[in-house]
Amino acid sequence: MGFLAPWFLAGLAAVGLPVWLHLLKQHKTTPLPFSSLMFFERRTQSSIKHRRLRYLLLFALRTALVALLALAFARPFVNSAAVASARGGKLQVLAIDNSFSMRQDARLDRAKSEAAQSLSSLRPKDRGVVLALGSQAHLMGEPSGDLNGLRAEIRAIQPSDDRGSYAELARVLRSLAQSANMPVEAHLFSDMQKSSMPPGFADLALGQGIRLATHPVANQTLANFTVENVTAPRRLYDPKKVRIQATVMASGGAAGRRRVALLLNGREAAAKPVDVSANGRATAEFIGLDAPYGMNRGEIRIDSGDAFAADDHYYFSVERADPRPVLFVHAARDGRDLLYYRMAIESARDAAFTLQAASPDQAASLPLARYAFVVLSDAGEISASFEQALRSYVAAGGSVLIALGPSSSAHKRVPVSDEPIRETRYAARDAARFETVTTLDAAHPATRQAGNWAGVKFYRSARLEPGADRVLAKLADDTPLLVERQMGDGRVLTFASTFDNLANDFPLHAGFVAFVEETAHYLAGLDDRPANFTVSSYLDLRTGREASGAAIEVLNPQGARAMTLAESARAQNIQLTEQGFYEVRRPNRHNELIAVNPDRRESDFDVISPETLALWQNTGQGSRVASAASGEVERKPVDFWWYVMILVLALAVAESLVGNKQLTVDKEAV
Amino acid sequence: MLQRFLDPATLAGLSGLDLIAKTVVDGFVAGLHRSPDFGFSQEFAEYRAYTPGDDLRHVDWNVFARSERCYLKRYRGETNTQLLILLDTSASMSFGGAPVNKLDYARYVAASLSYLAHEQRDAAGLIVFDEDVVNYVAPSTRQGQLFRLLHAIEKAEKGTRTDFAKPFAHFQNFLKRRGMVVVLSDFYEQPETIVKTVAPLRFRGNDVILFHVLDPQEIAPTLRESSLLIDVETKEAIEVSPDYVQHEYRPKMDAHIGALQTQARAAGLDYFLMNTGRPLDEGLREYLAVRQGRM
Numbered sequence: 032m033g034f035l036a037p038w039f040l041a042g043l044a045a046v047g048l049p050v051w052l053h054l055l056k057q058h059k060t061t062p063l064p065f066s067s068l069m070f071f072e073r074r075t076q077s078s079i080k081h082r083r084l085r086y087l088l089l090f091a092l093r094t095a096l097v098a099l100l101a102l103a104f105a106r107p108f109v110n111s112a113a114v115a116s117a118r119g120g121k122l123q124v125l126a127i128d129n130s131f132s133m134r135q136d137a138r139l140d141r142a143k144s145e146a147a148q149s150l151s152s153l154r155p156k157d158r159g160v161v162l163a164l165g166s167q168a169h170l171m172g173e174p175s176g177d178l179n180g181l182r183a184e185i186r187a188i189q190p191s192d193d194r195g196s197y198a199e200l201a202r203v204l205r206s207l208a209q210s211a212n213m214p215v216e217a218h219l220f221s222d223m224q225k226s227s228m229p230p231g232f233a234d235l236a237l238g239q240g241i242r243l244a245t246h247p248v249a250n251q252t253l254a255n256f257t258v259e260n261v262t263a264p265r266r267l268y269d270p271k272k273v274r275i276q277a278t279v280m281a282s283g284g285a286a287g288r289r290r291v292a293l294l295l296n297g298r299e300a301a302a303k304p305v306d307v308s309a310n311g312r313a314t315a316e317f318i319g320l321d322a323p324y325g326m327n328r329g330e331i332r333i334d335s336g337d338a339f340a341a342d343d344h345y346y347f348s349v350e351r352a353d354p355r356p357v358l359f360v361h362a363a364r365d366g367r368d369l370l371y372y373r374m375a376i377e378s379a380r381d382a383a384f385t386l387q388a389a390s391p392d393q394a395a396s397l398p399l400a401r402y403a404f405v406v407l408s409d410a411g412e413i414s415a416s417f418e419q420a421l422r423s424y425v426a427a428g429g430s431v432l433i434a435l436g437p438s439s440s441a442h443k444r445v446p447v448s449d450e451p452i453r454e455t456r457y458a459a460r461d462a463a464r465f466e467t468v469t470t471l472d473a474a475h476p477a478t479r480q481a482g483n484w485a486g487v488k489f490y491r492s493a494r495l496e497p498g499a500d501r502v503l504a505k506l507a508d509d510t511p512l513l514v515e516r517q518m519g520d521g522r523v524l525t526f527a528s529t530f531d532n533l534a535n536d537f538p539l540h541a542g543f544v545a546f547v548e549e550t551a552h553y554l555a556g557l558d559d560r561p562a563n564f565t566v567s568s569y570l571d572l573r574t575g576r577e578a579s580g581a582a583i584e585v586l587n588p589q590g591a592r593a594m595t596l597a598e599s600a601r602a603q604n605i606q607l608t609e610q611g612f613y614e615v616r617r618p619n620r621h622n623e624l625i626a627v628n629p630d631r632r633e634s635d636f637d638v639i640s641p642e643t644l645a646l647w648q649n650t651g652q653g654s655r656v657a658s659a660a661s662g663e664v665e666r667k668p669v670d671f672w673w674y675v676m677i678l679v680l681a682l683a684v685a686e687s688l689v690g691n692k693q694l695t696v697d698k699e700a701v
Numbered sequence: 702m703l704q705r706f707l708d709p710a711t712l713a714g715l716s717g718l719d720l721i722a723k724t725v726v727d728g729f730v731a732g733l734h735r736s737p738d739f740g741f742s743q744e745f746a747e748y749r750a751y752t753p754g755d756d757l758r759h760v761d762w763n764v765f766a767r768s769e770r771c772y773l774k775r776y777r778g779e780t781n782t783q784l785l786i787l788l789d790t791s792a793s794m795s796f797g798g799a800p801v802n803k804l805d806y807a808r809y810v811a812a813s814l815s816y817l818a819h820e821q822r823d824a825a826g827l828i829v830f831d832e833d834v835v836n837y838v839a840p841s842t843r844q845g846q847l848f849r850l851l852h853a854i855e856k857a858e859k860g861t862r863t864d865f866a867k868p869f870a871h872f873q874n875f876l877k878r879r880g881m882v883v884v885l886s887d888f889y890e891q892p893e894t895i896v897k898t899v900a901p902l903r904f905r906g907n908d909v910i911l912f913h914v915l916d917p918q919e920i921a922p923t924l925r926e927s928s929l930l931i932d933v934e935t936k937e938a939i940e941v942s943p944d945y946v947q948h949e950y951r952p953k954m955d956a957h958i959g960a961l962q963t964q965a966r967a968a969g970l971d972y973f974l975m976n977t978g979r980p981l982d983e984g985l986r987e988y989l990a991v992r993q994g995r996m
Contacts, residue, residue, distance in 0.1 A: 062928070062929045062931055062938070063928045063929065063930050063931065064796070064930075064931050064933050065796065065922075065930040065931065065932060065933065066793040066794075066796035066803075066887065066889065066916070066919055066932075066933060067793050067887075067889040067932060067933075067934065068930060068932040068935070068937055068939055069889050069957075070950050070953040070954055070957070071930060071939045071941055071945075071950065
């Protein structure tokens with residue numbers, strides 16, 4: 032309840048008027064001589080008291096009249112939720128946690144059983160709604176008073192691999208309270224994991240008119256081991272260079288030696304023991320993985336022997352493939368650029384590429400389609416047919432990396448992409464007359480992990496006119512250093528200097544290897560997305576290369592289609608809702624195997640303290656501050672000043688009647 | 702016209718008691734019929750035939766000389782009685798609103814009665830009392846008796862408290878002859894006490910008239926607000942509310958008047974309530990009615 036015009040409450044000071052009339056003026060007596068007091072007895076005093084008592088009724092009426100008048104002008108209001116409460120109906124929300132941790136010891140069954148029992152408190156005026164709470168809250172049905180329907184909705188809740196989020200519950204409750212226009216009484220049936228709490232307590236604010244009751248199905252912390260994380264390469268080119276790391280975590284006071292096994296396609300490939308300290312972590316490392324070509328299903332498994340076996344394994348996928356060839360076209364004046372580039376690409380961590388060098392004339396006769404991408408390292412004059420072949424290669428989805436040296440600068444344009452070359456800029460090498468990189472696009476995949484280029488000195492560079500092309504790096508004099516142009520399905524990346532340690536000292540810096548590796552992956556179309564996802568995360572299905580109309584099939588861990596045909600043709604992404612392996616089949620045969628694991632925060636069975644729970648419940652006790660902090664929209668107030676005014680009129684009539692009766696003698700005296 | 706002259710407010714404008722008494726009585730008597738009784742006055746009434754046993758002193762010998770028949774000559778009756786006025790001058794008698802208070806009103810009545818008795822050739826006397834006898838004028842028909850009475854009434858001032866027992870015991874000594882006793886008082890005493898005190902006067906063959914003089918504010922007081930009433934005799938103070946006056950005092954006063962009237966008549970006393978807000982003739986009429994009963 033509040034007031035729309037609270038300053039009118041100052042009118043309550045007028046209550047002093049009847050107080051003065053009845054108490055102060057009442058006691059004022061006038062001495063009056065009289066012939067005899069024979070008929071005035073001492074009993075008269077009690078009569079006066081009686082009179083005062085009757086006046087008190089009049090006094091109360093007048094005081095209430097003035098006070099209510101001031102109250103009416105202050106325009107009191109109540110929130111619509113309070114009005115609905117007065118009418119007696121409420122929305123009873125039964126939120127059942129079906130997160131991954133609820134699989135432990137039939138916790139979900141107990142939660143469902145308790146929820147079904149709580150339906151008995153549903154009154155005829157009330158409505159109930161059932162929620163399945165994971166990282167998102169799923170309404171199992173529309174709000175209704177049908178008890179059988181609500182029981183069926185409770186039974187329909189299945190265990191999930193999702194993680195719980197109480198912030199999501201609070202958000203949904205606020206939303207329901209706004210749409211239902213009645214008080215909300217929420218019952219949460221959960222194991223009350225502390226890890227389900229959001230980072231900020233403000234996200235838990237329930238808002239006005241929402242009452243939360245918790246029904247814990249577990250109230251003690253469990254000792255538990257789990258495979259927290261596995262680091263494995265997504266693609267495997269050299270089995271001997273593979274290194275797989277598995278992290279085993281203990282929580283709830285668990286500690287001891289555990290056997291960590293590496294399984295590949297269901298067969299155990301290796302095993303190692305690890306010693307895990309109490310509430311600590313231990314890492315097991317496996318070197319080498321003799322995986323067959325193609326997609327492989329990997330798994331790390333521990334023999335935990337704890338009460339929750341569902342989190343004792345961790346899936347990962349790995350693809351075995353041969354290194355892809357890269358065509359390096361250069362003028363063959365000297366082999367410095369080839370030397371540096373080859374060393375860099377062979378030093379990459381996954382050895383995904385092999386380099387094949389050729390002169391422009393030799394390259395003109397090679398089938399470009401078999402190469403992952405083509406490098407034109409200051410190739411100079413190239414034949415028109417080769418340039419046309421490169422254009423066709425790029426338009427079909429291929430990629431070209433062009434380095435502009437002295438030979439290329441003489442032609443006033445960049446081959447293939449045709450960007451104009453305005454001039455060649457030189458800097459003296461002895462007097463620290465060089466340029467450095469000042470702008471680097473850290474959002475681009477080719478330069479995202481390129482490291483710091485600040486120490487690289489550029490002595491000579493070609494000045495391009497990038498036009499509408501994307502500039503990824505610039506020198507201090509604003510010369511574009513790295514420019515990308517999209518052509519058809521492919522792309523051309525132009526480096527305005529060379530790789531020969533003459534025009535710059537870039538090949539001598541550590542960032543050169545990272546640059547070569549990243550640009551190679553980018554140009555070859557090897558995306559760097561992780562192969563392992565957590566449940567409820569989204570997988571992007573379409574990158575720029577896939578037309579939106581192309582059908583992409585996704586098979587869930589059970590081998591069934593995860594999307595309808597219409598979704599296969601249009602969906603940009605898909606939510607991964609189950610643990611296991613998802614298969615993504617693309618029309619260009621770029622298939623993927625995605626490993627999905629539950630969020631490991633679900634493996635921590637530490638429960639929320641009662642104090643924290645009480646604080647959370649208190650956010651729904653009608654605090655307007657809390658509502659404002661959570662950004663909740665204020666309920667529409669119901670103004671009832673005219674009810675008060677009717678009461679004022681009734682009091683005025685009553686005051687007139689009582690006053691007329693009690694003050695009759697005074698009127699006679701007048 | 703009569704009412705105008707007998708109105709207390711009008712009388713208050715006159716200078717002396719003699720003039721007030723003359724104004725009241727003359728105006729009052731002018732409207733009365735002649736007495737139908739016969740007596741020893743010089744005014745002829747009728748002749749009646751003589752019957753044996755009649756007093757020969759009443760035979761009209763002149764008629765007998767002319768007609769040799771005996772006729773008795775009859776005159777209008779003429780009687781003398783004694784009037785004793787008891788005037789209460791206690792402090793409570795001084796209560797009353799303008800223009801006259803109870804004491805003034807009682808003095809007008811006493812003066813008028815004195816004048817009326819003087820005109821009737823009655824012997825009139827006066828006793829002024831409060832808690833004791835303050836002044837006494839013995840009943841007499843001597844020359845100047847009226848002026849002595851008026852002078853004594855004029856001098857009667859507000860006294861102290863009222864005590865009927867002591868002065869009435871003293872009155873017994875003054876009443877040596879039967880007559881009429883008029884008591885002018887506000888009778889603030891229990892009716893039983895008043896009647897018990899006054900009734901012995903009646904045993905000697907006196908006619909006793911109690912003139913209960915009350916102000917309208919005593920009969921039906923009105924208060925605007927709660928007031929602190931102070932007793933003019935005892936100086937006692939009591940806070941009184943208008944509601945009490947309305948609902949409790951008036952019934953008590955009415956009961957007191959009723960009880961006094963009933964018990965007085967039961968004891969053979971005449972009682973008359975004199976409201977000082979009303980003309981004096983009502984009191985005089987009562988007096989004459991009683992006096993007529995004695996003839």
